[in-house]
Amino acid sequence: MLHNFVKTTVAALAMGSASTVLAHSWVDSTKYDPVNQVSLGYPRGYPGRSNPDINTEYTYLFSGSPKSQPMCNPKQQANMNYSPLFPMATVQPGETVYTTWEQNGHLNNANPTKIDILYYPDPNKQFADVSERNTAMVAGTMDFATNATCYSPGNPNSVCFGSWTVPKDLKPGNVYHFVWFWYFNQNPAGEWYSTCFDLDVQESSHVVEVKPMAELLAMADPDLNYALGMTDSIKKELAEVTNLGEGAQPDESSYSSEAPAESSEPPAMSSSDAAEQPISSVPAPLPAPTPAKCRPRPH
Numbered sequence: 001m002l003h004n005f006v007k008t009t010v011a012a013l014a015m016g017s018a019s020t021v022l023a024h025s026w027v028d029s030t031k032y033d034p035v036n037q038v039s040l041g042y043p044r045g046y047p048g049r050s051n052p053d054i055n056t057e058y059t060y061l062f063s064g065s066p067k068s069q070p071m072c073n074p075k076q077q078a079n080m081n082y083s084p085l086f087p088m089a090t091v092q093p094g095e096t097v098y099t100t101w102e103q104n105g106h107l108n109n110a111n112p113t114k115i116d117i118l119y120y121p122d123p124n125k126q127f128a129d130v131s132e133r134n135t136a137m138v139a140g141t142m143d144f145a146t147n148a149t150c151y152s153p154g155n156p157n158s159v160c161f162g163s164w165t166v167p168k169d170l171k172p173g174n175v176y177h178f179v180w181f182w183y184f185n186q187n188p189a190g191e192w193y194s195t196c197f198d199l200d201v202q203e204s205s206h207v208v209e210v211k212p213m214a215e216l217l218a219m220a221d222p223d224l225n226y227a228l229g230m231t232d233s234i235k236k237e238l239a240e241v242t243n244l245g246e247g248a249q250p251d252e253s254s255y256s257s258e259a260p261a262e263s264s265e266p267p268a269m270s271s272s273d274a275a276e277q278p279i280s281s282v283p284a285p286l287p288a289p290t291p292a293k294c295r296p297r298p299h
């Protein structure tokens with residue numbers, strides 16, 4: 001009885017919202033440093049939060065459990081488009097990566113929706129179709145939005161993030177392809193979202209400090225400046241790299257926060273690096289979803 005009631009209610013909600021569903025979530029930072037609150041890499045074709053249309057331009061929806069549909073947003077599918085302001089992240093095998101997105105009103109502590117980080121261990125293999133979500137490798141699974149993953153759970157625009165591990169068998173010197181795939185699925189017809197990104201895998205990279213999520217969340221609610229792009233100071237920070245070494249994987253118990261080993265040849269800084277680009281505008285938070293969109297899970 002209750003089950004039937006829920007099913008009917010869910011179907012009614014779905015019909016009411018099916019044609020208006022848009023604007024949910026996407027990745028802002030593929031490699032986030034939660035201690036210093038900067039982004040060290042971005043997804044494909046990322047427009048930045050200073051673009052007022054990012055919400056509509058960058059959301060990529062799979063509505064109604066499609067059997068086939070391009071895996072990536074048309075702006076991301078064709079090529080690996082990155083700009084100096086929003087570059088691809090560099091990582092190394094076994095590195096812990098923090099990735100961020102926006103809650104957009106979908107906090108769910110009791111039954112959190114899930115994100116998979118999909119990838120292929122072959123740098124020549126690009127994602128083509130959404131059906132590959134069932135056949136690709138999974139580098140990590142994260143909760144979309146709970147009190148344990150979002151900075152300000154009560155704020156629908158809160159930044160949320162999670163961590164996952166770069167597969168150890170990826171070969172340095174190659175760019176590998178990844179998909180952030182969110183099973184929103186609060187619409188019973190099926191509702192998923194993707195953001196496609198790439199990682200430049202190298203022997204060494206700028207490794208961010210790994211700490212327990214609760215400690216990182218307690219630090220501060222980030223101001224989203226990291227979604228405005230690379231500054232010269234972040235580029236300098238990225239030049240400091242470390243090598244985790246064979247089989248060495250940082251974890252919450254063993255990671256040392258000591259300074260990474262000096263690189264033997266520190267990169268020369270150009271004079272333009274000294275002039276820090278001021279952040280000209282603070283991005284407006286995205287509007288909270290209207291009740292007609294993004295229905296919360298019915299009780």
Ligand SMILES: *[C@@H]1O[C@H](CO)[C@@H](O)[C@H](O)[C@H]1NC(C)=O
Binds near residue numbers: 147154
């Ligand atoms: C989650 O956080 C919110 C806001 O801080 C709080 O009101 C709520 O009680 C928390 N819920 C759980 C399940 O911890």
